[in-house]
Amino acid sequence: MKEFGIALLGFGTVGAGVVEGLQRNGDLMAARLGARPVLRGIADVDLKRDRGVTVDPVLLTADAAALIDDPRVDIVVELIGGKGVARTFMRRALERGKSVVTANKALLAEHGAELFDLAAAHNAEIYFGASVGGGIPIIRSLREGLVANRIESLYGILNGTCNYILTRMEQEGLAFEDVLKDAQRQGYAEADPTLDVDGYDTAHKAVLLAWLAYGVRLPIAEVSIEGIRNLAAEDIRYGASLGYRIKLLAVLKRHGERIEVRVHPTMVPRTHMLASVSGVFNAVMVQGDLTGQTLYYGRGAGREPTASTVLGDVADLMKNMVAGSARRFRPDPTAAEPVSLLDRGEAQTRYYLRLALRDRPGSLACITAILGRHGISIASVLQQEVCADEYVPVLIVTHLSRDSECQAAMQEIAKLDVVSGDPVRIRIEE
Amino acid sequence: MKEFGIALLGFGTVGAGVVEGLQRNGDLMAARLGARPVLRGIADVDLKRDRGVTVDPVLLTADAAALIDDPRVDIVVELIGGKGVARTFMRRALERGKSVVTANKALLAEHGAELFDLAAAHNAEIYFGASVGGGIPIIRSLREGLVANRIESLYGILNGTCNYILTRMEQEGLAFEDVLKDAQRQGYAEADPTLDVDGYDTAHKAVLLAWLAYGVRLPIAEVSIEGIRNLAAEDIRYGASLGYRIKLLAVLKRHGERIEVRVHPTMVPRTHMLASVSGVFNAVMVQGDLTGQTLYYGRGAGREPTASTVLGDVADLMKNMVAGSARRFRPDPTAAEPVSLLDRGEAQTRYYLRLALRDRPGSLACITAILGRHGISIASVLQQEVCADEYVPVLIVTHLSRDSECQAAMQEIAKLDVVSGDPVRIRIEE
Numbered sequence: 128m129k130e131f132g133i134a135l136l137g138f139g140t141v142g143a144g145v146v147e148g149l150q151r152n153g154d155l156m157a158a159r160l161g162a163r164p165v166l167r168g169i170a171d172v173d174l175k176r177d178r179g180v181t182v183d184p185v186l187l188t189a190d191a192a193a194l195i196d197d198p199r200v201d202i203v204v205e206l207i208g209g210k211g212v213a214r215t216f217m218r219r220a221l222e223r224g225k226s227v228v229t230a231n232k233a234l235l236a237e238h239g240a241e242l243f244d245l246a247a248a249h250n251a252e253i254y255f256g257a258s259v260g261g262g263i264p265i266i267r268s269l270r271e272g273l274v275a276n277r278i279e280s281l282y283g284i285l286n287g288t289c290n291y292i293l294t295r296m297e298q299e300g301l302a303f304e305d306v307l308k309d310a311q312r313q314g315y316a317e318a319d320p321t322l323d324v325d326g327y328d329t330a331h332k333a334v335l336l337a338w339l340a341y342g343v344r345l346p347i348a349e350v351s352i353e354g355i356r357n358l359a360a361e362d363i364r365y366g367a368s369l370g371y372r373i374k375l376l377a378v379l380k381r382h383g384e385r386i387e388v389r390v391h392p393t394m395v396p397r398t399h400m401l402a403s404v405s406g407v408f409n410a411v412m413v414q415g416d417l418t419g420q421t422l423y424y425g426r427g428a429g430r431e432p433t434a435s436t437v438l439g440d441v442a443d444l445m446k447n448m449v450a451g452s453a454r455r456f457r458p459d460p461t462a463a464e465p466v467s468l469l470d471r472g473e474a475q476t477r478y479y480l481r482l483a484l485r486d487r488p489g490s491l492a493c494i495t496a497i498l499g500r501h502g503i504s505i506a507s508v509l510q511q512e513v514c515a516d517e518y519v520p521v522l523i524v525t526h527l528s529r530d531s532e533c534q535a536a537m538q539e540i541a542k543l544d545v546v547s548g549d550p551v552r553i554r555i556e557e
Numbered sequence: 558m559k560e561f562g563i564a565l566l567g568f569g570t571v572g573a574g575v576v577e578g579l580q581r582n583g584d585l586m587a588a589r590l591g592a593r594p595v596l597r598g599i600a601d602v603d604l605k606r607d608r609g610v611t612v613d614p615v616l617l618t619a620d621a622a623a624l625i626d627d628p629r630v631d632i633v634v635e636l637i638g639g640k641g642v643a644r645t646f647m648r649r650a651l652e653r654g655k656s657v658v659t660a661n662k663a664l665l666a667e668h669g670a671e672l673f674d675l676a677a678a679h680n681a682e683i684y685f686g687a688s689v690g691g692g693i694p695i696i697r698s699l700r701e702g703l704v705a706n707r708i709e710s711l712y713g714i715l716n717g718t719c720n721y722i723l724t725r726m727e728q729e730g731l732a733f734e735d736v737l738k739d740a741q742r743q744g745y746a747e748a749d750p751t752l753d754v755d756g757y758d759t760a761h762k763a764v765l766l767a768w769l770a771y772g773v774r775l776p777i778a779e780v781s782i783e784g785i786r787n788l789a790a791e792d793i794r795y796g797a798s799l800g801y802r803i804k805l806l807a808v809l810k811r812h813g814e815r816i817e818v819r820v821h822p823t824m825v826p827r828t829h830m831l832a833s834v835s836g837v838f839n840a841v842m843v844q845g846d847l848t849g850q851t852l853y854y855g856r857g858a859g860r861e862p863t864a865s866t867v868l869g870d871v872a873d874l875m876k877n878m879v880a881g882s883a884r885r886f887r888p889d890p891t892a893a894e895p896v897s898l899l900d901r902g903e904a905q906t907r908y909y910l911r912l913a914l915r916d917r918p919g920s921l922a923c924i925t926a927i928l929g930r931h932g933i934s935i936a937s938v939l940q941q942e943v944c945a946d947e948y949v950p951v952l953i954v955t956h957l958s959r960d961s962e963c964q965a966a967m968q969e970i971a972k973l974d975v976v977s978g979d980p981v982r983i984r985i986e987e
Binding site (some may be wrong): 144148151152155156158159160161256262263264267268271272273274275276277342398400403415416417418419420421422423424425426429431432434435436438441442443446447450451452454455456457477 | 572580581582585586588589590591595686692693694697698701702703704705706707734772791828830833845846847848850851852853854855856861862864865866868869871872873876877880882884886887960
């Protein structure tokens with residue numbers, strides 16, 4: 128049986144999952160594919176640590192460059208992460224015409240153009256299914272199954288850490304900081320959680336999805352990003368009373384030749400399938416013009432689900448090479464019509480607003496007057512009676528409103544004497 | 558730009574969707590693929606009927622064989638359906654080395670071995686993504702994304718007609734026959750609904766899924782099939798009171814080297830994601846040993862969703878041919894370990910049982926004694942007080958029980974004086 132040599136760069140959590148997956152299911156893959164993936168070596172700076180998987184010591188090396196250059200290596204699996212040596216080694220592999228499988232969303236989101244061009248120049252290919260959604264086939268679906276569709280919209284819960292925190296905040300009524308600390312203790316959140324909770328990880332994934340869906344390469348700086356760090360437990364509670372759950376969503380939408388790409392905490396109706404995605408699970412809902420609504424759900428991270436997708440990509444490359452060439456995709460899936468980013472201020476959503484309003488006649492009238500001047504139409508207002516408190520919480524749900532107008536209105540409202548503190552503003556997607 | 562010629566056989570609902578998809582998004586596909594799909598002809602016995610799509614009359618022909626033989630045709634899209642001429646034409650295409658895209662689950666489930674062998678012999682390929690789940694990428698996921706996984710289980714809502722009927726029975730408290738008639742009037746059910754409501758369509762799909770998941774070719778006669786025709790509105794209501802919704806599921810499960818493949822109405826917990834799949838939507842939940850739980854959801858039928866998947870398969874074939882060969886998969890995805898079908902009687906599930914029991918002392922004791930003798934352990938019993946009725950409904954939920962024992966117990970129970978009519982038995986899957 129034909130064999131293909133695999134080099135593994137990075138022997139961390141996912142790397143150990145890939146090794147274990149090959150050990151456990153390598154025969155099954157060979158039977159299904161008619162060719163066998165064979166691990167030729169594992170490169171890591173730390174060759175001592177126990178990864179919970181037994182490997183022949185002869186496979187371990189600290190010299191990634193030599194492993195990449197090994198003529199018995201056909202496919203390089205990059206699981207180092209980050210934008211430093213991962214980029215160097217990926218370039219090295221591609222320059223030698225060796226295809227790469229990676230889960231590195233940050234690297235591809237920020238240096239994708241350079242790397243995909245390099246791959247094309249050397250008749251190699253980059254597969255990156257595990258970079259978005261872990262075990263969920265969202266990259267594959269956008270590139271292959273949905274290739275005949277114009278993508279109307281895409282809503283993704285793409286960060287397991289955030290979804291875990293939001294689920295516990297909701298279910299246990301806890302504050303963000305308390306859940307974060309506990310998540311860190313349990314290993315569901317990193318010691319430095321910034322990439323996750325501030326939305327950057329989701330934004331990196333959104334950039335990759337926008338590239339596949341719309342053929343645009345967005346600099347990450349152009350994505351509107353808001354994380355979950357400032358989310359108050361009371362807004363989760365109030366949202367629930369209005370029939371919503373709060374999820375950190377990547378939202379991609381197409382309006383003719385303009386697209387929106389944003390990442391923010393979002394209220395979604397409790398009956399929506401995305402609302403029932405809890406804990407570390409991820410899900411992506413895609414609306415294609417032919418296929419209509421589709422949803423993909425599964426574990427968005429973790430050793431084995433990510434390894435499953437990495438090995439699925441390895442299998443694809445093996446099939447490509449059996450057919451005679453590693454390459455199968457165009458370097459840039461440019462859309463037939465050029466699309467460009469919608470100006471951030473022009474984006475329209477419904478909003479949930481919460482204000483602390485002084486409990487005296489005319490207060491609410493000041494608010495509604497400002498909203499009205501900015502063309503923001505109110506769908507519902509809920510002012511709850513609070514005893515013995517100068518300020519009462521007022522919840523306002525708006526109809527579709529322009530982002531710029533809503534921001535301007537919030538600034539005016541924040542300056543009012545009858546309002547205490549900054550108003551809270553959370554987008555709603557139905 | 559390189560062009561690939563497409564022959565469309567069958568200008569029905571999905572065929573018209575394919576034509577419209579090519580007209581609307583052909584440029585987009587060409588931009589994404591770097592090659593263009595070009596419709597060379599449409600064969601149908603009825604060339605007059607209006608399909609709601611405008612086509613150049615020169616494309617229309619009643620001579621499918623000549624169209625298949627046209628040297629400008631590279632890919633044959635078979636959307637005739639059924640096991641008659643569809644088989645003849647598919648064989649003709651494959652014998653000429655032309656690859657086929659089809660949505661024909663019945664043909665592949667019953668004659669797949671012959672057809673896939675023929676494809677292999679002529680260096681052609683059969684793509685059949687649209688044969689299961691319409692716009693849902695379940696075939697693709699099993700063949701590609703999950704290729705490194707042992708499939709532990711698969712639960713599918715695979716028939717939109719049944720799910721539509723069940724959803725309306727539940728939401729409106731209606732009887733099966735009433736909803737069926739209305740569904741027929743509205744075009745959601747065929748004039749002869751047997752294939753759908755009696756579970757055969759779902760069983761054909763289960764056979765294809767079992768082939769991909771386990772490498773086995775099951776004759777349809779070996780699948781345990783039960784449809785929704787005899788489902789009573791009251792069991793849907795009682796199920797709801799116990800926290801369950803009833804769905805027609807294809808269930809595939811692996812127990813070591815034994816697999817189960819069955820189709821039946823199933824009670825699923827209301828909080829389970831499959832329970833929230835309503836109307837004509839389909840969904841498949843797959844448990845892989847590496848990837849864990851994944852779910853795929855979307856429109857399981859209909860003109861445009863099915864056309865989307867057909868065109869996705871056409872795109873795959875085009876990419877294969879650009880790379881030099883139409884073939885990409887092994888003729889038979891045989892599993893590394895041989896698996897065989899679990900004896901039907903040995904299957905274990907939990908059961909919901911409903912009996913009409915005479916309201917007199919000792920009645921329930923007779924029942925529980927019979928269940929006990931068959932090793933069936935009771936999880937809960939609900940006997941509701943009914944005024945002025947000789948027989949009262951008794952609901953029993955069992956723990957895991959063997960099918961053969963449960964059947965035997967039901968037969969004994971049916972013979973009891975204290976029981977009126979046949980007991981109802983519905984499987985529960987958590």
